[in-house]
Amino acid sequence: MRVTPTRGGPGGLSQRRDLERYAALFASRTSVMKSSAMRDLMAITERPEVISLAGGLPDTSTFPAESLAALLSKLAATDSARALQYAPTEGMAAVGEAIARVMAAEGTEVDPEDVLVTTGGQQVIDLVCKTLVDPGDVIVAEAPTYPGAVPAFSAYQADVVQIAMDDDGMRVDELEETLGRLDREGRRPKFIYTIPTFQNPAGVTMSLPRRQRLVQVAHERELLVLEDNPYGLLRYEGDPLPTLRSLDGGEFVIYLGTFSKILSPGIRLGWTVAPGPVLEKMNLGKQASDLCSSSLSQLFVAAYFAEGRWEDYIASLRELYRRRRDTMLDALAEHLPREAAWTRPSGGLFIWATLPDYIDTTDLLALGLSRNVAFVPGRAAYLDGRGGSSMRLNFSGVDDDAIREGVRRIGEVVREQVELYGTLTGAAPSREQAEPAPTPPDPELANVLQLPDRAERDERRAR
Amino acid sequence: MSSVAVLKGGRSLERQVSLRSGARVENALARLGHEVVGIDVGHDLVARLRAAAPDVAFVALHGRDGEDGIVQELLEALGIPYTASGVSACMRCSDKVVAKHAMRDAGIPTPDFYAFTETAFKELGAADALGAIEDRLRFPIVVKPADQGSALGIRFAASAADVPAAIVAAFSYSEKVLLERHVHGRELAVSILGDEALPIVEALPREEDFYDFSARYTIGRTEFVCPAELGDELSARAQAMALEVFRLLGCRGFARVDLMLEDGSDELYVLETNVIPGLTETSLLPQAAETAGISFDELIGRIVELAVPAAA
Numbered sequence: 001m002r003v004t005p006t007r008g009g010p011g012g013l014s015q016r017r018d019l020e021r022y023a024a025l026f027a028s029r030t031s032v033m034k035s036s037a038m039r040d041l042m043a044i045t046e047r048p049e050v051i052s053l054a055g056g057l058p059d060t061s062t063f064p065a066e067s068l069a070a071l072l073s074k075l076a077a078t079d080s081a082r083a084l085q086y087a088p089t090e091g092m093a094a095v096g097e098a099i100a101r102v103m104a105a106e107g108t109e110v111d112p113e114d115v116l117v118t119t120g121g122q123q124v125i126d127l128v129c130k131t132l133v134d135p136g137d138v139i140v141a142e143a144p145t146y147p148g149a150v151p152a153f154s155a156y157q158a159d160v161v162q163i164a165m166d167d168d169g170m171r172v173d174e175l176e177e178t179l180g181r182l183d184r185e186g187r188r189p190k191f192i193y194t195i196p197t198f199q200n201p202a203g204v205t206m207s208l209p210r211r212q213r214l215v216q217v218a219h220e221r222e223l224l225v226l227e228d229n230p231y232g233l234l235r236y237e238g239d240p241l242p243t244l245r246s247l248d249g250g251e252f253v254i255y256l257g258t259f260s261k262i263l264s265p266g267i268r269l270g271w272t273v274a275p276g277p278v279l280e281k282m283n284l285g286k287q288a289s290d291l292c293s294s295s296l297s298q299l300f301v302a303a304y305f306a307e308g309r310w311e312d313y314i315a316s317l318r319e320l321y322r323r324r325r326d327t328m329l330d331a332l333a334e335h336l337p338r339e340a341a342w343t344r345p346s347g348g349l350f351i352w353a354t355l356p357d358y359i360d361t362t363d364l365l366a367l368g369l370s371r372n373v374a375f376v377p378g379r380a381a382y383l384d385g386r387g388g389s390s391m392r393l394n395f396s397g398v399d400d401d402a403i404r405e406g407v408r409r410i411g412e413v414v415r416e417q418v419e420l421y422g423t424l425t426g427a428a429p430s431r432e433q434a435e436p437a438p439t440p441p442d443p444e445l446a447n448v449l450q451l452p453d454r455a456e457r458d459e460r461r462a463r
Numbered sequence: 464m465s466s467v468a469v470l471k472g473g474r475s476l477e478r479q480v481s482l483r484s485g486a487r488v489e490n491a492l493a494r495l496g497h498e499v500v501g502i503d504v505g506h507d508l509v510a511r512l513r514a515a516a517p518d519v520a521f522v523a524l525h526g527r528d529g530e531d532g533i534v535q536e537l538l539e540a541l542g543i544p545y546t547a548s549g550v551s552a553c554m555r556c557s558d559k560v561v562a563k564h565a566m567r568d569a570g571i572p573t574p575d576f577y578a579f580t581e582t583a584f585k586e587l588g589a590a591d592a593l594g595a596i597e598d599r600l601r602f603p604i605v606v607k608p609a610d611q612g613s614a615l616g617i618r619f620a621a622s623a624a625d626v627p628a629a630i631v632a633a634f635s636y637s638e639k640v641l642l643e644r645h646v647h648g649r650e651l652a653v654s655i656l657g658d659e660a661l662p663i664v665e666a667l668p669r670e671e672d673f674y675d676f677s678a679r680y681t682i683g684r685t686e687f688v689c690p691a692e693l694g695d696e697l698s699a700r701a702q703a704m705a706l707e708v709f710r711l712l713g714c715r716g717f718a719r720v721d722l723m724l725e726d727g728s729d730e731l732y733v734l735e736t737n738v739i740p741g742l743t744e745t746s747l748l749p750q751a752a753e754t755a756g757i758s759f760d761e762l763i764g765r766i767v768e769l770a771v772p773a774a775a
Contacts, residue, residue, distance in 0.1 A: 040479040041615075047474070358628040363616055363635035366476055417631050420581065424590045424627035 029135070029157050041365055045374035051406040054374040056148075056200065056349060057397035058261050062320060063313070071303050079299055087295040089287050091117025091271070094302035099257065099271050101305060106232045108246040108255070110273050116283055119293045121230055121258035121270035123286070125149050128191065128226050128254060128272075129156040130289075131281040138182060138189040142170050144352070144381030144390070146200045146228065149193060153383070160383045161189070167343075169206025170194055172213045179221060191224040191254070196244060198231040198348025201381050201392035205346060208241055212248075219249035224278070228256045231348035233314050236322035238346045251275060259301060261349070262314050267297040321349070321396050327403045328395040335411025337418050342393075349396040354378075354389055355414060358421050361391045364413060373409035464496045465518035467767060468511075468543075470534060472503035475526030476636070477613050484742035485523040491763040492521070504534065512541055519770050520545040521763075522739060526612045530739050531557035546770040548738040552713040556736040560609045560641055562712060563735075569711050571704065572732045574723070575600055576643040578609060581634055597623055600644040606630055608637030612737060619645065646723040646732050651691055653705035654719045654740065654748040656762065657769055660702035661751035665691035687747065689754045697724070701731055708733050716769040719748050 045054045075083055090096075096112030103110045118124050125148075133139065135157035141149065143162035153160050161182070163175045175192070182189060194214070196206035206214070218225045227244040245255040258270035274282060286292075304310060328351060332342055342353035355361065361377040368374060378390030393410075395403055421427075469492065471485025472478050485501060492499045500515045502508065504524060512520070520543050528534055532553035538545040548556070555561050560578040567573055577596050583589035597604065606629035608616040616636040618629035626642075633640040654661040665688045693701065705720035719740035723732045740748045742763075752762040 041476060043479050044474075044476065358631060360628070360632050360635075363632040366615060367635040369476070417635075420584065420634060421627055421631050423584050424593070424630055426590065 029155055041362070041369070042374075042376075044369055045365075047372075050369065050372045050374050051398060051402050051409070052374045053393045053395070053398065053403070053406050053410075054376045055394055055397045057394065058265065058317070058349070059320065059396055060264055060266065062316065063264065067309075071300060071307070075296075075299055075303055083296045083299050085295055087292040087298055089116075089283055089292050091115065091293065092295070092298045092302060094306075095269070095271075095298045098301055098305035102233070102259075102262070102310075103243075103255075103257065103273075105311070106229075106240065106243055106246075108243045110245075110255075114273050114276075114279065116272050116274070116279055116286065117293050117298065118270045118272060118286065119290055120260060120265070120268045121228065121256050122148060122152070123289070123293075124254075124256040124270055124272040124282075125152045125193075125226070125228070126155075127282040127285045127289070129153065129158065130285045131278060132190040132224070133158050138187050140175065140178065140189045140192040142194055142199065142202070144201050144378060144387055144392075145193065145383075146195060147376060147380040147392070149228075150380065150383055158190075162382060162384065162386075165199070165202055165204055167204055169196055169199065169204050169210055170214070172210045172217065175214070176217060179217070179223075189223060191226050192218065193226045193228065194244075195228045195230075197229055197241065198234065198345050198350075200230070200348065201350050201376065201378075202352040203343040203345030203348060203350045204352075205241065211241065211244055215244050215247045215249040215253065218252040223252065224275075225253045226256060227253050230256075230258045230261045233262055234318060234321060234349070235347040236318060236325060245273065254278060262317070263301070263304065263310070267294070267300060269293055269297050269301055324395040324398075324400060324403055325351070327400045328393065328407060331404045331407035331411075332393075335408050337411070337415050339418055340414065349394055351393045351395065352378075353391050353393060355391070356418065356421070357389045359414065359417050360388050362388070364391070364417065367413045367417075368410060371409045371413060373406045373413075375410065464498070465767075466498040466500070466515070467492050467519050467521050468500045468502055468515050468517035469521045469523055470502050470504050470508075470529070471523045473505070473524050473526075473528050473534075475524065475528055476611070476615060477525035480613070480741055480743060481523060481525045481529065483744075484525070484746070487744065487759070488521055488523050488742055488763055491760045492767070494760055495764050497767070504528070508534075509537065509541065512538075512543060517543060519543070519767060521767060521770075522546050523742060525739055525741065527610070530612055530737070531610065544771050546766050547716040548714045548718065552715065553738050555712045556714065556718070556738045557610050557612070558639070559607065559735050560639060563641075565711060566708060566733055571708055571711065572730065574605075574644040574646050574732050574734070576641050578639055578641040580639050584630075593626060594623070596642055597626065600642060603645045605643045605645045606633050607641050607643060608633045608635075609639035609641055611636040646725050648723050648725040649691075651693075651701055651722045651724055651731075652719055652747045652751070653702055653722065654717065654751040655705060655709045655714070656717045656748075656752065656757070656765060658706070660706050661748070661757075662690035662754040663693065663698055663701055664689040664747045664751050665693075666747075687750065689747075689750050693724070697729065704731055704733065708736055712736055714738060717748065717766055 045052045093112065095117050096115045099115050100110050100112050129152055133156040137158055139153055139158045139160050141160050141162050143164050145162060161178060163178060164171045196211060198205055225244055229243060244250055245253040255273040259267060272282065329344060339356045340353055342351050345351060362379055365374065365377050376392040378387030379385065381387050469485050469489050471481050473481060489499050489501050500517060502511050520538050522529060522534060522545050524534060530553055532550040535545060535550045535553050539550060555565060563573045563576055579589050602622055604620045606618045606620055616633045618632055620626045620629045630640055650666045652664045667686050667688060701722055708720050709718055714736065719737045721734045723734060725732065740746060742749060749759050749762060
């Protein structure tokens with residue numbers, strides 16, 4: 001906890017010099033860098049005995065070890081001096097070509113010249129903020145938004161306005177209302193941050209009409225859109241949708257891509273494609289941050305893509321994660337009580353579940369940890385304290401058995417809390433589980449009791 | 464100079480704070496010339512203690528297992544002297560309900576309260592008594608887990624509608640939950656070292672979010688003032704009361720007693736006693752010690768000295 005100068009008294013300032021010395025040196029932006037009880041809780045989720053559905057981890061165990069060994073030893077034998085040397089800030093040309101191929105696989109054409117290779121996608125968020133955001137500037141984001149973007153936005157002292165989502169992604173009508181209101185207040189947002197495809201954490205995907213409208217709105221208002229697209233190639237069903245960048249008017253889009261979910265987060269490589277002047281500033285910003293991204297990683301990526309098996313590997317990930325998603329959806333239906341609702345993502349890594357509003361998922365996490373299971377409390381995805389009854393569940397990082405057991409444990413603690421709340425309020429707790437939903441004799445009664453039947457509940461998605 | 468095992472980490476929800484406390488204690492002990500072994504408490508604790516065979520164990524654990532007497536019992540069994548309170552004092556202090564009963568029986572003011580287990584609600588219909596309790600305690604009511612050391616799970620219920628969710632939240636952390644009258648006033652922490660009360664620390668919420676505990680325990684949202692501006696008479700009264708509680712509960716070595724100074728009445732109420740308060744850079748006890756002219760290294764040295772039984 002922060003210590004500030006005392007208001008005099010015997011014993012005085014000099015004796016607290018040690019404590020104060022650091023506090024006095026901290027930049028004002030650190031005052032919004034939060035260290036919270038929740039963060040301490042999240043640290044415990046990393047214990048080995050915990051089944052963690054909290055991470056955003058791809059399953060790197062599926063990458064063939066012998067391929068990695070062959071690629072790296074070939075790299076060491078043929079290109080070791082370059083691998084150990086600095087690289088250009090914008091990235092190596094061969095990586096730019098790999099990026100162009102990955103983006104083409106999603107129907108987005110890009111000139112490798114327009115690409116800035118970054119240290120993970122996270123660096124793009126940081127560089128965009130660094131380039132565009134002064135303290136107090138507005139960033140528009142989705143509600144909920146990527147929990148990892150929250151500290152980046154906070155570090156630049158941005159004022160984040162979050163726009164609700166439904167099944168079709170960000171509510172662009174609400175976005176327009178909000179932009180109008182901000183306009184009247186004389187505040188122009190610097191950028192709109194969105195994960196249009198298989199959103200983290202909500203798992204929903206922005207519909208084509210909304211994509212088109214969003215790009216149009218950005219174009220009309222000359223606003224930048226940061227399109228974060230880590231999961232676009234991890235689609236398990238349905239037809240792919242165009243990226244915002246590839247749509248008409250997409251010149252106002254800063255595109256963020258990453259190798260983290262299609263190859264490895266450990267290599268820390270991502271990229272951005274941005275309007276020229278923005279890209280130039282981001283390049284300068286990156287020089288200040290880290291000069292360049294890892295040469296070793298870049299040469300590895302170049303060699304891997306030259307080998308030509310990357311699409312097969314992504315296909316194998318799709319198959320694996322589709323099955324795990326289905327396992328998790330089945331487990332949720334089996335173990336969560338009727339009062340819960342969750343999204344049904346067509347791709348990506350996450351399901352967003354929402355419990356009755358009297359359950360606080362930060363407290364629930366503490367109870368979950370006592371049964372060795374973890375998830376991300378919903379509050380992490382909001383900057384305004386909302387999300388208290390929701391949770392993000394990851395299905396890519398653990399195997400089917402762990403998903404089943406993890407969800408079973410979560411269901412157990414949720415049901416305990418629902419039951420206890422029922423006891424406390426005198427409301428009959430729902431002892432029934434989701435699956436065998438008894439048909440209420442009278443639909444009106446069902447509404448009064450707020451017990452949506454299965455079909456209805458399946459309609460309900462992230463709000 | 465002796466060999467000291469610093470017990471830290473563990474499985475408690477306060478693991479992170481404990482790791483920070485422990486690391487800082489280890490550094491201080493090394494500077495004091497002790498031979499230091501850091502032990503992140505886990506399944507192999509007994510084996511590691513046996514292997515290290517320390518002259519004394521410095522318990523820098525917070526929360527469950529560390530503050531509730533479990534680890535202390537183990538150290539007793541192994542015959543290793545250890546810092547801070549013994550088993551029974553740990554058990555009394557880590558259970559807020561037990562501590563509050565002891566204080567009430569001894570005539571030490573503590574806010575009125577009622578405590579229940581989950582069984583009381585599920586099997587004995589305790590929910591039916593909530594209305595009467597609410598009438599007696601008056602809103603806002605503080606709802607707390609009985610044995611959670613940090614601010615986790617503590618809620619203010621502003622009205623009857625908030626109470627059930629607050630109780631559900633508190634049961635996430637503990638088998639027993641306590642509903643307590645909220646004392647509106649200033650929040651004071653009196654640290655005890657040996658048999659002496661250190662200068663008082665006051666916690667001041669920086670913003671007007673008085674009922675939002677999570678915000679208050681977030682960095683930058685609360686500031687601490689030491690010594691608290693209370694005047695001599697009040698300071699002496701608070702220190703004497705803290706010392707009385709320390710003795711009543713059988714504490715040893717060091718501890719921190721948290722009190723409320725009620726607005727208007729100027730009455731003091733004891734909330735709880737922490738047998739192993741935080742020892743991080745920004746924790747309250749080290750801050751109080753510094754104000755008293757005791758450096759962190761000296762503080763840690765004293766705590767170790769106090770641990771070794773004089774007659775042993």
